[in-house]
Amino acid sequence: MNTQRWHGHATTIALVGCTALALTATGPAAQAQPRDPARATLAANDGWASYGTGTTGGAAADADHVHTVTTWAEFKAALAAGGSAPKIIKVRGTIDAVSEGCAALAAPGYDFDAYLEKYSPETWGLDTDLSAEPADTPEGLRRASATNQDTTIKAAVPANTTIIGIGKNAGFKGASLQIKAVDNVIVRNLTFESPIDCFPQWDPTDGNTGNWNSEYDTAVVYGATHVWLDHNTFTDGTHPDSAAPTYFGMLYQQHDGELDVVRGADYVTASWNVFTEHDKTILIGNSDSESTAVGDRGHLKVTFHHNLFSKLVERAPRVRFGQVDSYNNHFVADSGYAYSYGVGKESQLVAEHNAFTLPSGVSAAKVLKRWNESPVTAADNHVNGEPVDLIAVHNAEIPGETLPSGAGWQPTLRTKVDRPKAVPTIVDHGAGAGRLR
Numbered sequence: 001m002n003t004q005r006w007h008g009h010a011t012t013i014a015l016v017g018c019t020a021l022a023l024t025a026t027g028p029a030a031q032a033q034p035r036d037p038a039r040a041t042l043a044a045n046d047g048w049a050s051y052g053t054g055t056t057g058g059a060a061a062d063a064d065h066v067h068t069v070t071t072w073a074e075f076k077a078a079l080a081a082g083g084s085a086p087k088i089i090k091v092r093g094t095i096d097a098v099s100e101g102c103a104a105l106a107a108p109g110y111d112f113d114a115y116l117e118k119y120s121p122e123t124w125g126l127d128t129d130l131s132a133e134p135a136d137t138p139e140g141l142r143r144a145s146a147t148n149q150d151t152t153i154k155a156a157v158p159a160n161t162t163i164i165g166i167g168k169n170a171g172f173k174g175a176s177l178q179i180k181a182v183d184n185v186i187v188r189n190l191t192f193e194s195p196i197d198c199f200p201q202w203d204p205t206d207g208n209t210g211n212w213n214s215e216y217d218t219a220v221v222y223g224a225t226h227v228w229l230d231h232n233t234f235t236d237g238t239h240p241d242s243a244a245p246t247y248f249g250m251l252y253q254q255h256d257g258e259l260d261v262v263r264g265a266d267y268v269t270a271s272w273n274v275f276t277e278h279d280k281t282i283l284i285g286n287s288d289s290e291s292t293a294v295g296d297r298g299h300l301k302v303t304f305h306h307n308l309f310s311k312l313v314e315r316a317p318r319v320r321f322g323q324v325d326s327y328n329n330h331f332v333a334d335s336g337y338a339y340s341y342g343v344g345k346e347s348q349l350v351a352e353h354n355a356f357t358l359p360s361g362v363s364a365a366k367v368l369k370r371w372n373e374s375p376v377t378a379a380d381n382h383v384n385g386e387p388v389d390l391i392a393v394h395n396a397e398i399p400g401e402t403l404p405s406g407a408g409w410q411p412t413l414r415t416k417v418d419r420p421k422a423v424p425t426i427v428d429h430g431a432g433a434g435r436l437r
Contacts, residue, residue: 037188037436038066038088038164042228045413047269047303047325055226055269057162057186061086068166072097072175076155084159084182091190092166097153097175102198105152107144110199114138119202121248126204145199146215153195153216154178157185165189168434173237180222188230191433192218193237194278196254202247211250217257221265223295233274233433234258240277255279257315261302261322262286264295268302274432279313285320288345288372296321297346303413304329306423308431309340318342318371324349325411328418330427331356331367339369343376348407350377355423357384364388365397377407382420 042055049055058065065087067078078089098105115138117123119130133139153175157163159182165171171191179185197214204210218234221227236255245252258275260283261268275281285296300322309316310332317324319342331340331354341351356367364383367390368376378390395402418426429435 038090038162040186040188042186042269043415046415047271047305047413048267048301048323049226049228049269049303050413051226051267051301053184053226055184055186055228055267056160057184057228058086058088058160059162060160061088061162066090068092069095071095072099079155079157079161086160087158088162088164090164090166091170091172093169094171094173094191095175096173097155097195098149098173098198102149102196105145105148105198107141107148109136110141110145111138115142115202116247119204121204121210124204126208126210129203129205130201139201142199142201146197146201149198150215156180157187158182160184162186162188163190165191165433171233171433175218176216177219178222179220179224179227181224183225185224185226186228186230187219187232188228189232189433189436191233191235192258193235194218194239194255194258196239197256198254200252200254209250210248212247212253214253214256217260219259221259221261221268223263223265225266227265227268229259229268229270229273231272231431231433231436234276234278234281235274236277241279257281257283259283259317260286261300262296263292264299266299266301270302270304270307272306272427272431272435274308274310275312275316276308276310277312281309281312281315282317283315284317284322284324285344285347288320293321293346300324303411305414306418306427306431308332308427312337312340314338314340314369315342316340318344318369319347319349320344321346322348323407323409325413326351327353327411327414328420328423328427329354330424330431333358333362335359337362337366340367341376342369342371343374343403345372345374347372347374347376348409349374350407350409350411351381351390352377352379353417353420353423354381355383355385355420355427356381356388357424363393363397364390365394368394368403370394370398370401370403373402373404375404375406375408377405377410380420382423385421387420
C-alpha cells in the first residue's frame with residue numbers, strides 16, 4: 001500500500017502489478033534539515049534520487065571544502081579542489097563563462113563571412129557534408145574554434161558536491177555543467193542562461209535543405225547517479241531563438257538542450273524548477289541505437305515534480321528507455337508549442353496529476369507525441385482547469401500515432417501529491433531560483 005497526501009488528507013492507494021521494487025512511501029521526511037540550505041539533503045521518498053543511498057551532495061563537507069565563488073575561474077577551481085571529498089560551492093551573483101565574448105574563442109583566421117561564402121548551397125550544394133574539410137578551411141577553423149569553446153564553458157562536477165546559489169540572483173550564463181560518471185550531486189537555487197554555441201556547424205545533408213547544428217546543453221547528467229536539481233531556472237534569457245538570424249534559409253540555431261539525462265544515468269529528481277523559453281528542452285536517453293540501449297535499458301530513472309514548463313516548444317521531456325515519473329508539474333504553452341511529453345523507444349512514462357494551460361486553438365491531443373509505440377500512464381491530468389484523458393484525446397485525434405495505456409509500473413517514491421486543479425497556483429508561486437525556502 002502507498003500513503004500519499006492530498007492537501008493534508010491521507011489517501012491510501014493500492015499498488016498492483018508494479019514492476020519496480022516495492023518501496024514504501026511514507027510522506028515527507030521527518031528528519032530535521034539544517035538551517036543552512038547548502039547542507040540540506042534530499043528528503044526520503046522524494047523521487048528517484050532518494051532511492052537506495054539517497055542524495056546528500058556535499059552536506060558533510062568540512063570547513064576547508066566550503067567555497068564561495070563569484071567568477072568562472074573560481075568556480076572551476078572550487079570544483080577541482082579536494083577531488084571527490086564532500087564539498088559545497090556557494091555561487092554569489094551571476095557568473096559568465098564567456099565574459100569576453102565569442103570572438104575571444106575564435107581560432108586565428110576564422111571568419112564567419114568566409115564560412116558562409118564557401119558553404120552556401122549555391123556553391124557547395126546539399127549532397128556532401130563537411131567532415132572531410134581540412135584544418136585550414138573555414139570548417140576546419142570552425143572546428144578549432146568550437147574546441148576552444150568546449151574547453152572553456154564545460155565544468156566537470158565531481159561526486160559528493162552541492163552547488164547552490166546565495167540569495168535570489170545567483171546563477172550562470174553560458175555555462176555547461178557536466179555531471180558525468182559520478183554519484184551524489186545537488187544543484188539548487190541557480191538561474192542558468194543557456195549557453196549559445198558560438199560556432200554552429202552547417203550540415204548540408206541534414207534534411208532536404210540542410211540545417212545548422214549546435215552543441216552545449218546547460219546541464220548534462222551522463223552516466224551519473226543520485227542527482228537532485230531543485231529550485232533552479234533554466235532559460236534562453238537574452239538570446240532567445242526568436243531573435244536568431246537565418247542563414248541559407250534556416251534558423252541559425254545556437255542552442256541545444258536545457259537538461260539531458262543520458263548514457264545510463266540513474267536516480268535523478270528534478271523538483272521545483274522553471275524551464276522556460278526554449279526549444280529542445282529535456283532529453284532522457286539520447287539515441288534509439290542498440291549500442292546505446294545496452295547501457296540505457298534498466299536505467300534512466302528520473303522524477304519530475306512541481307516544475308513549471310513555460311513557453312517551450314518540445315521535449316518536456318522526450319523519453320527513451322527510462323522509467324520516468326512526472327507529476328504535479330504545470331505546463332504553460334504559447335503559439336510555438338509542439339508537444340510536452342515525447343514517448344520514445346521502450347520508454348515507461350508515468351504522467352499524473354499535472355496541469356496544462358493551453359492557448360485557444362491548441363488541442364490537448366498535442367500534449368503527448370508518439371515517437372515509438374511505448375505504453376504510457378496518464379491519469380488525473382487537467383487541461384485549462386478541466387480533467388482530460390490525455391491518451392484518449394490523443395488517440396482520437398491522431399489515430400495514426402496510437403499510444404497504448406499502462407506504463408507497466410507505478411511510482412512509489414513520492415512525498416506530497418497535490419490536486420491538479422491546485423497545481424498552477426502552487427507551482428507558479430513556488431518554482432524557480434530565488435524561491436528556495
